[in-house]
Amino acid sequence: MTLLNGVAMFAVFTVIVPILIHLRKRRKSKVVDWPAMQFLTRTATSRRRGVTLENLLLLLLRCLLVLLFVLAMARPAIESGRYSSWLMFVLLAGCGLLLMTAAIVSGWQRRNRIIGVMVAALLFGVATATLSVRTESLVDSKMDRDITLVIDSSLTMTLGDGEVSHFEESIAQARSLVESLSGNSTVSIVLAGPITETVDGSPFRNLRKADEVLGMLAPVAGGSVLESAIQQATSLLKRAPNTRKQVLLLTDDQLCTWESIDESRLAGQSPVNNAAVSESALENTLPPAGGSDAVAAGEGRSLPKRLSNGNAFLPARSSRPYQREGKVGFKTVSNAEIACAAIMAHLPKKKTNISVDRLHLKSSLVSANRPVPIEIEIRNGGSTTVQNVAVKLLVDGREAATDSLIQIEPGVSSTVRFLHSFPRSGQHVVSGSIEIADQLSEDNRIDSVIDVIPHLSILAVNGSTDADPAQQSATFAQLALDPISLREPPNGDDIGNADEGNLAGGNVSRAIIATTIEATRLKEIETLEKFQLVMLCDVPRLPIDAAKRLARFVEDGGGLWVIPGEQADTSFYNNWRVSQSGEPVMPAQLGERTQWIGEPTPDGRIPRLGVALDVAGRPFISDLFERGDHDLADVSLLRFWSMTPSEQAIVGMRLTNGESLFAEQSLGRGRVLIQSVSLARRDSTFPTTLAFPVLMHLWTHHLAASHAVNSNIEPTTDFLADLIGRMDPTERIGTLQLSEPSGSKREIPVLWEQDSPFAQIGRAAVPGVYKLNRGDTGAPLVSFAVHRNQDESDLSVVSKDRLSEISHELGIEFIDDVSQLAAPVASESVGAEIWDTLLFTVLWLLAGECLVTKWIRSRRRVAPIATSASNGPDDSPFPVPPFATAMKSSSHWEDIPVDNSVGAPVGAP
Numbered sequence: 059m060t061l062l063n064g065v066a067m068f069a070v071f072t073v074i075v076p077i078l079i080h081l082r083k084r085r086k087s088k089v090v091d092w093p094a095m096q097f098l099t100r101t102a103t104s105r106r107r108g109v110t111l112e113n114l115l116l117l118l119l120r121c122l123l124v125l126l127f128v129l130a131m132a133r134p135a136i137e138s139g140r141y142s143s144w145l146m147f148v149l150l151a152g153c154g155l156l157l158m159t160a161a162i163v164s165g166w167q168r169r170n171r172i173i174g175v176m177v178a179a180l181l182f183g184v185a186t187a188t189l190s191v192r193t194e195s196l197v198d199s200k201m202d203r204d205i206t207l208v209i210d211s212s213l214t215m216t217l218g219d220g221e222v223s224h225f226e227e228s229i230a231q232a233r234s235l236v237e238s239l240s241g242n243s244t245v246s247i248v249l250a251g252p253i254t255e256t257v258d259g260s261p262f263r264n265l266r267k268a269d270e271v272l273g274m275l276a277p278v279a280g281g282s283v284l285e286s287a288i289q290q291a292t293s294l295l296k297r298a299p300n301t302r303k304q305v306l307l308l309t310d311d312q313l314c315t316w317e318s319i320d321e322s323r324l325a326g327q328s329p330v331n332n333a334a335v336s337e338s339a340l341e342n343t344l345p346p347a348g349g350s351d352a353v354a355a356g357e358g359r360s361l362p363k364r365l366s367n368g369n370a371f372l373p374a375r376s377s378r379p380y381q382r383e384g385k386v387g388f389k390t391v392s393n394a395e396i397a398c399a400a401i402m403a404h405l406p407k408k409k410t411n412i413s414v415d416r417l418h419l420k421s422s423l424v425s426a427n428r429p430v431p432i433e434i435e436i437r438n439g440g441s442t443t444v445q446n447v448a449v450k451l452l453v454d455g456r457e458a459a460t461d462s463l464i465q466i467e468p469g470v471s472s473t474v475r476f477l478h479s480f481p482r483s484g485q486h487v488v489s490g491s492i493e494i495a496d497q498l499s500e501d502n503r504i505d506s507v508i509d510v511i512p513h514l515s516i517l518a519v520n521g522s523t524d525a526d527p528a529q530q531s532a533t534f535a536q537l538a539l540d541p542i543s544l545r546e547p548p549n550g551d552d553i554g555n556a557d558e559g560n561l562a563g564g565n566v567s568r569a570i571i572a573t574t575i576e577a578t579r580l581k582e583i584e585t586l587e588k589f590q591l592v593m594l595c596d597v598p599r600l601p602i603d604a605a606k607r608l609a610r611f612v613e614d615g616g617g618l619w620v621i622p623g624e625q626a627d628t629s630f631y632n633n634w635r636v637s638q639s640g641e642p643v644m645p646a647q648l649g650e651r652t653q654w655i656g657e658p659t660p661d662g663r664i665p666r667l668g669v670a671l672d673v674a675g676r677p678f679i680s681d682l683f684e685r686g687d688h689d690l691a692d693v694s695l696l697r698f699w700s701m702t703p704s705e706q707a708i709v710g711m712r713l714t715n716g717e718s719l720f721a722e723q724s725l726g727r728g729r730v731l732i733q734s735v736s737l738a739r740r741d742s743t744f745p746t747t748l749a750f751p752v753l754m755h756l757w758t759h760h761l762a763a764s765h766a767v768n769s770n771i772e773p774t775t776d777f778l779a780d781l782i783g784r785m786d787p788t789e790r791i792g793t794l795q796l797s798e799p800s801g802s803k804r805e806i807p808v809l810w811e812q813d814s815p816f817a818q819i820g821r822a823a824v825p826g827v828y829k830l831n832r833g834d835t836g837a838p839l840v841s842f843a844v845h846r847n848q849d850e851s852d853l854s855v856v857s858k859d860r861l862s863e864i865s866h867e868l869g870i871e872f873i874d875d876v877s878q879l880a881a882p883v884a885s886e887s888v889g890a891e892i893w894d895t896l897l898f899t900v901l902w903l904l905a906g907e908c909l910v911t912k913w914i915r916s917r918r919r920v921a922p923i924a925t926s927a928s929n930g931p932d933d934s935p936f937p938v939p940p941f942a943t944a945m946k947s948s949s950h951w952e953d954i955p956v957d958n959s960v961g962a963p964v965g966a967p
Contacts, residue, residue, distance in 0.1 A: 066131040073128075076120040077159075080113065112914045118159055119907040123900055125155070130896035135301050147185045154181030202242040204261065204298030206291035207232050209275070210309035211251040212282035213500055213850045217310075217405060224403040225277045228308035231401055235306065235876040236269045246294040247271060250287035250309070251278035252773030252847060253823040261298045278823050279500055280773055281847030284309065284319050292396060301891050304879065307400040307870070314849040316856045316864060399871045399879060405855055406497065409440040412447055412466065413501035413851035417490045420681065422763035423590075424510045428569035429479045434490035434504075436463060437471040439852040444494070449474045452489040469852075483512040485769070485841050487827055501851045505827050507769035507843045514570045514762055516540070517589045521577040521597030522623055524738075531621045531737035532574050532595035538751035539758060540572035570758070580604050586611040590762035596623030596736060599630035609636050609643050613726030617761030620644070620732040622699055624651060624741075631732075636725070645707035645723035645730055649700035654715075667695040668714050675710040675722070678756045688749035697741040699734045710757075720757070729761050769842040771822075777842065778809075779817040779830060784839050787813035795833045799826025799844075806830065 154177075160166075161174030209232065215225040236245055245268040246260035255278075262268035288305065295303045309315060413436070420431035432451060438444055444466050451459040459476045466472055480486055491503040516539060520532035527533040536543055575583075577597050581604065586592065592608060594600075597620075600608065612618050613636065622631065628648040635642050654667040669690045674680040682688060695713065703709055703721040710720035713734075722731045737745050744750055771777050785791060785808075794817055796806045809816045817830055817840075825846035830839050865872065873879070 066128060066133075069128045069131065070125065073121050073124045076117060076124065080117050112917075114160065116907070116910060116914070118156065119903060119910060121155065121159060123903050123907065126896050126900045126903065130893045130900065133891055133893045134896070135891045150181050150185035154178040154185065157181065201302055202240050202300045203302035203304055204244045204246070204295055204300045205235065205239065206246040206248065206261075206294050206303075206305045207235075207272075208248050208250055208284070208287045208291050208305060208307045208309075210282050210284070210307075210315065211249045211275075211278040212312075212315065213277070213279045213498060213846075214310055214312050214315075214405065214853065215277050215403075216279075216500070217497060218403075219406075224310055227403065228401070229272055229275060231308060231876050232306075233269050233272050235879070236265055236272065238876070239265055241265075243300065244298045246291065246298070247275075248287050248290050248294070249275065249278060250282040250284050251823050252280040252282070253278075253821050254283060254286040254290050255823065256290055256294065260294055279846070279850075280823060280825055281850040282309070282315055282318075284315060288319075288398075295396065303396055305396060305398045306876070306879070307398065309400065310403040310405060311855050311861070312405060312850075312852075313854040313856045314852060316861065319864060319868065397871075398869060399873050400865075401873055401876070405853055408442065409497065409853040410442050410444070411438075411440040411496045411498045411501070411851060411853050412444050412492060412494050413437050413439055413498070413848075414490045414492055414504040415471065415848045415851065417488060417504050417506045419488075419506075419508065420678065421759050423514070423759040424480065424508055425514050425569040425759075426480055426483045426510055426512055429477050432476045432478055432488065434474045434476070435471055436466065436474065436492060437848075437851065438466040438468050439854075440496065441468050441853070443467055444496075448493050450491045450493070451476045451478065452487075452491055453478065453480075454487055455489075480508070480510045483510045485509055487841070487843070497853070498851065501846060504846065505825075505843045506845075507827060507841050509769055511590075513568060514591070514758065515589045516570060516572045516591045516593060516758065516762075517583070517586070518572055518574040518593045518595055519577050519580055519597055520574055520595050521625075522595070522738075523625070529738040529740060530596060531623060532593070534737040534745040534750075535593055535595055535621070535754065536572045536574050538745070538754040540568060540570045542568060543572045543574070570755075586616065587614075589616070591617040591619060591758060593619040593621065595621045596625070596738075598623070598625045599627040605630075605634055605643075606637050609634070609725075612643070612728035612730060615727035617728055617758075617763075618643075618725075618730045619757070619761060620730070621736055622648065622732070622734075623736050623738070624697070626651075626699070641725065642704065643725060643730060644732055646701040646703040646718060646721040646732055648732075649702065651697060651699050653697050654695060667698075669693045669695075669719065670712040670714050670716075673709065673712040675708045675720075676760065678760065679710055682749075682752065682756070688752065689747045690749045693742065693744050693747055695735055695742045695744070697735070701732070701734050722761075729763075731757060731761055769840070771842060771844055773823050773825070773844055773847065774821060776821055777819040779819055779840055779842065781808070781815040781817055781839060785815045787815070791815075791832070793833055794839065795831045795836070797829040797831060798822070799824050799828065805833070 157174050158178035161171045161178065166174065209225075209228055211225065215228070216223050218224050218227070232247075239245070243265065244261040244263050245265060246262070247257040247268065248260070249255045249257070257271055257275075259267065259271070262271070284307070288307070291305045295305070414434060415437045416433070416435040418433045418435070420433065421428075424430050434449055434451065436447060436449060445464060447463040447466060449461050449463060450457055458478055461474045461476070463472050463474065478488075486508045487505055488508050489503055489505045494502065496502070518532045518535055520530060522530040522532065524530060533544075573589075577600075580600070586607065592611065608618065620631070626648065631644050632647050634644055671683055671690060674683055698713065698717060701718045701721055703718055704723065707721045707723045709718045710722055710731075711718075713719050718734055720731060720733050722729060724730075735742050735744065739745070787810075790810065791808055793805045793807055795803055796819065797803050806817050806819060809818055819828075819830075819842075822828060822844045825844050827841055827843050829841045831837060832839060864870070
């Protein structure tokens, strides 16, 4: 017998309570000699023996009630095949209890009481030995058990031999196991995908319902995290009622799947060790644990051969559960075990798979009619060389461009670059696709959602007092970003109000609208939210109100570009801080304005100060340097500001003398950039180079990118969709409708923060494009894409040695079929719990105790002696003594204990 809650046995000492109550109720009598009492001695002695036996019976019933209740709370479990030992234990322990009770409460002599207690203790010892000395018990396949099915629903589970996929075969194995379970068993289902999902209703007590749910499951696609799934499986076992608990893992031998578990093992964290497992016993092999909210049809294939022995995520079969801090092992609170087994499918030996792994836009902010570089990465995840792969760029489902890769070797990635411009603003679905017949067609396409803004609005604040436009930084900034605005300067209320109707100069659409105003007119701008970027060109200083307003604009997500002129007030810029937090606005401290005078070379030449082409703090600068199609090497600088970047700042580019050219930092949701060289002709030749407008556009879009919405997420990301500007705040809509890639729809709650709406999407597992629509009209509001796990397209197989090492460390036993779960895989079994039987017995004993008490009271209730008419009290020649009259009372007569000595007891006990 095994006690699953042994701590409760400390309450066994409460059995002394009814004994103490019994002893307390025994009242001693005072003996008074009375000669006539000797004639009643024989009758009184016989009556007293009956009363003692009746009290002893009641005491035994009450002690047995307490003992059985305490034993039920300790949750005893009987091993299979040990019922005879349990019956012997009950008989011996019952006799010992009876003997000990008799020795304590009876009137035995002291010597006999000691002998009785010693014999009772011997009986208790023999009873315990009948359970401790036992043969190895086998596992009964029909024993009630709790099964958790962990089903791998990753993309590679759709592979298979012939017409049946690995997933379908795993479902068939799981359903076969469910059919073989006994009626009181439970089944939990966990789907191991990009997100671990537990099927609603787990653990299932209705096995028929569990079988129906298994038949409706489908692979989620993407990768799988087995570590998280096994942790969830062991947590589900905590809620299950039976003592024999098993986990069955149904997966394949893909390398990335097992590497995820191996990484947790190397980190000293076992999936089972981290899970919250109850004190209930876990034993022998493991059944399936899996689940998902998505329900559909699945696939599967033939299952693998046995690779090694052991119990999954548990101690070795020959050992009891153990607990080692910081090491892999099964953390157990009691002497319970979890058994873990795995049925593993094998990937094909010859693997052919080409996948689209990544689609990347080289610009963080995309505006209409502006060409954007798009990169599509293609990888060969199979074992054979593939030639002539056609790569297509699709925009909103239509082919926009095509290219081809001549040859891709196994394990090699190649990148195809396209240049595309979007004619209209809004959200666009950009896809990379290949046309090839391989084993995994689901990874031949990747979708991304791109948010295209109508145009980029820039406000250039000109603070120069020089009358020559060639000596003004604002002139060259406007010329590089929006040359048309030089011919059509805004006036009055038109500042920042350009729309689609006036974006064209002639037949050329404008992707950037640059508005230039004098620094003195900055206060005329009612709201800076009309712009994505503000440029301070040659502005000496700002009024306090304007400085606070501009800092708030950056914190809310705007961009700020500072180009200090020769009149710049260093004290203003160096002390410019956010009013609330006190954080500095500038990413660098301005020093002195320096004129370059280099040391002459031996031949008498003065070295030129230029741009260092080996320092790039941002990826878009690195790409520009790597391509080499620029003339930045021809830049000559004459005057510059020395700068000391802060610790948080990123130096984008440097000068050849080591000074910083661009320094950038984040401020709230926005970004701030400061450069050390003005754009005036007397300071540098930078504006005359062909690379100048390229750099201006790159930095402009980077600084304004905080306005961009990230509509492409990973499966494990908790996504919150920003609906600001897409919904009317006055309507206060509570829910929206989400359309998933599979075609299913579900309701999504809308969270309102004042007048700002957000949709709480949560985590989405299925790769593809999701659309969020209004529930009443069905009008589209926003779309986003969930990317696929790139590692899932790699069909590399884990080696047998590595798999055996992992299974040995974590205790996973690999089996061929679910029928092997009934094999004797542990040295001992916990068996079936009998606490419910004990509680049922307690209830019957309680009822029996009530009946016995009522029976005893009825026996002790005697009717008073009737007095005849002729022989009444007045006719008696002798007066009746008061004591004799009292003896006729039934209550006194029944309760008076009579001593063997001659005399009359006085008083009732």
